Amino acid sequence: MDQQKIDIKNIPVHVEVHIPDAAKSSNYKPRDRIYVRAVKGLHQLIRRYIGFAFLGLFMLLPWLKYDGNQAILLDITEQKFNIFALTLWPQDFTILAWIFIIAAYGLFFITAFYGRVWCGYLCPQTVWTFIFIWFEEKIQGTRNQRMKLDADPWTASKFFKKAATHFCWLAFSLLTALIFVGYFTPVDTLFIEFFTFDAGFWAVVSVWFFALCTYGNAGWMREIMCTHICPYARFQSAMFDKDTFTVTYDEKRGENRGARSRKDKDYKAKGLGDCIDCNLCVHVCPTGIDIRNGLQYECINCGACVDACDDTMNKMGYPTGLIRYTTEHSLNGKPTRILRPKLLGYILVLVAVTSAFIWTLYTRVPLEMNIIRDRGSLFRLTDTGLVENTYTLSISNKSQRATVFDVSVAAEMSFQWIGMQQVSLQGGETRSVTISLALDPYSTELNTIPVTFTVQQQGEADVQLQQSTKFFLGSR
Secondary structure, eight states: OOOOOGGOOOOOEEEOOOOGGGGOOOOOOOTTOOOOOOOOOOOHHHHHHHHHHHHHHHGGGGGOEEEESSSSEETTTEEEEETEEEEEEEEHHHHHHHHHHHHHHHHHHHHHHHHHHHHHOOOHHHHHHHHHHHHHHHOOOOHHHHHHHHHHOOOOOHHHHHHHHHHHHHHHHHHHHHHHTTTTHHHHHHHHHHHHTOOHHHHHHHHHHHHHHHIIIIIIIIIIIIIIOOOOHHHGGGGGGGGOOOEEEOOHHOOOOOOOOTOOOTTTTTOSSOOOOOOOHTOOOOOOOOOOOOOOOOOOOOHHHHHHHHHHHHHHTTTSSSSSEOOHOOOOOOOOSSSOHHHHHHHHHHHHHHHHHHHHHHHHOEEEEEEEEEEEOEEEEOOOOOOEEEEEEEEEEEOOOOOOOEEEEEEESSOEEEEEEEEEEOOOOEEEEEEOOOOOGGOOSEEEEEEEEEEEEOOOOTEEEEEEEEEEEEEE
């Protein structure tokens, strides 16, 4: 049989690519600017109140006073953190570690139970972004007006609106930066010195650095921080399961989508679902996604699409909840398990680390003592024939108040004491105290004697530290 060569280059090939209708519904292309539409509703009211409370705490806490000092001052240069009556030093960073561990597992617990609500309701990026959008709305108008303004050629009116918007952004960013830096340096003097141009170099650099970061993040980057930079968006799915409450579109009820009039009561017979394809859920989304395309890592669970959809359903006379906080099991007609192994595991770990944190605080003594021995000369003989050992006690007052400490020693023998027995220290002060003990070498046959130094706050029996060392007599 003769073999014929077939030229495959000349064979026409027809490839049909099917694009699902759900994928066509996005109103934004990659890198398009997102114009967020204002929406009212229960979830947005809750989000605003929580945001106001968070913002108020952030703005007011640095101004609080405790015992005449700034209540919260994280002084990095002095290496001490004052939090009301508690003062943390570098040696106390285990307490900060416990706080971070508790916060991490608290976030894991909330995510496993109610999705990414931290991002939607309390994350500073979200709170500040909505504040900046509020400035846009008040100066440039509604979503459609802002889109039209950006499409129009430059005029004096457009320039004024844009300039006013960015001025408000920068002013609020500067206020934010001053408050933030005020957590690390005395806030009252910072404001005065900054605006009188008397602030130090690093204070000025820090303020403008954080101001520009706030301006860039909340004014320009916005959803990019949530979708591309924040690592939480990437690993949140590891904490989700079919019993996690997330913002979800009820596809069985909503499909097929289609426009219709309010008077059309026979839309079901036409094969339409409850979704009228108004796209308001996309317009109000701060990350520009279409929740009808399913669960997406960009969703921050802010509930804006829930409020927008419920408002539309009310106007159409349909039941609300087409988009709602629900679970995958609930959508499939199965019961939602609240107490499940994953959630119970997070609760147990939270209880454990919180207990460890409370125990660390309860047993913490606002005092530190170290005994430093001169290794070159363990003992010496005095002119009177006594053996003398010299100790250097480094004593730190880790509280915020001036305190008097008593120094004593306990041992099997009776020593002659040479040095201070009371030490007065200011809050946060560390002092080295030299103390000598002397003993008749013929009063014992031992070459070394264990001794224990005790430093105790006057009037406070619980505030004391003990440290053991040895008294050397040498060979005789």
